Amino acid sequence: MPQTLKKKISVLEKVAVLGGGSWATALVKILSENKAEVNWWMRNRNDVQHLKEYRHNPRYLSQVSFDLKYVLPSDDIKAVVAASDWVILAVPAAFVQLALADLPEDAFHGKVLISAIKGMIPKENILITDFMERKYHVPNSHQLIIAGPCHAEEVALEKQSYLTIGSHDMPTAERFCELLRNRYVKANPLDDLDGIEYCAVIKNVIALACGIARGLNYGDNFQAVLVSNAMFEIERFLDGIMPIHRDLSGSAYLGDLLVTAYSQFSRNRTFGNMIGRGYTVKSAQVEMNMVAEGYYAVQSIHQLNQKLQVDMPITKAVYHVLYERISPTMEFEILKDKLR
């Protein structure tokens, strides 16, 4: 049988996507266009109804239209997880516990769990993969993460994008990459689950710093130095917490940092920019209508670093501005003398 024909009649892959925001919407687009059966959970019943009637998510990437032959929207998280072999978590980290609250501890048994989240569980200061192992007994070896520089808005526009699938299990990661690859998405596996996950968390903090700097009217010259110093900061943190040899110039690390630091679509940079321009945290959150993970992440990374004690001047500056209400102008006066 010719190879192409074989592929067409392969069994339909059943994938759950948990979350109704921009990234969940972009992932549903990619997977359903590849003809996976996508069981899509979102918390808001009206949004589910809207999707079923009009084939669009009403509030995020609403220009994307879905084929309901492949996309099955639901507000019943138990049914969605039970019906799927792959389960993608795509809610902001701060709401993971709330989103999964109705699920029993063995809900993910026998499934591959994939985190698309770039954040940590606040206060507990643990990665999503570690939380899922502790609370739902999903071993790290059955978990993948979706990383890489990729904004949902550009997926909606079908702009060429790259994803890195972090895992300890390369054959499963490769199978998942197959579900994602298409005309505008390239996906590659990488064996550094924790390193990629931590890097994705810290890059959001750096994007906040870039935004604050912009808001304070610092220019491109400063930002270039800020970003290059940030790479050393990330390296010191990763070497302290998860020391293995890794090439941080790869797109899952440096690439992800660059897109978030420079893109017009970056939530964290936008949030930081408002702070630099004098918004309070509350007013910036209200105005954004999207979630800047870095706001929560900076507290977690700052607290983790109380033990590690590595030099993290950028994280420290952002923490002081957001949590100790120190003026961004003053804090960046101090920071600028620490950068090289």
Ligand SMILES: NC(=O)C1=CN([C@@H]2O[C@H](COP(=O)(O)OP(=O)(O)OC[C@H]3O[C@@H](n4cnc5c(N)ncnc54)[C@H](OP(=O)(O)O)[C@@H]3O)[C@@H](O)[C@H]2O)C=CC1
């Ligand atoms: N957007 C992107 O391009 C990318 C995002 N990611 C990651 O994906 C994850 C999801 O982010 P993203 O899709 O961007 O989110 P968005 O900012 O687009 O949307 C916010 C989401 O958070 C939900 N939410 C807001 N407040 C609450 C609450 N109090 N309780 C429960 N849920 C709430 C919203 O639900 P509702 O609409 O019902 O209020 C909505 O689903 C994040 O970890 C992010 O870092 C990763 C790569 C790319």
Ligand SMILES: O=C(CO)COP(=O)(O)O
């Ligand atoms: O991580 C992301 C894209 O890779 C999304 O976060 P930002 O929107 O803050 O850039």
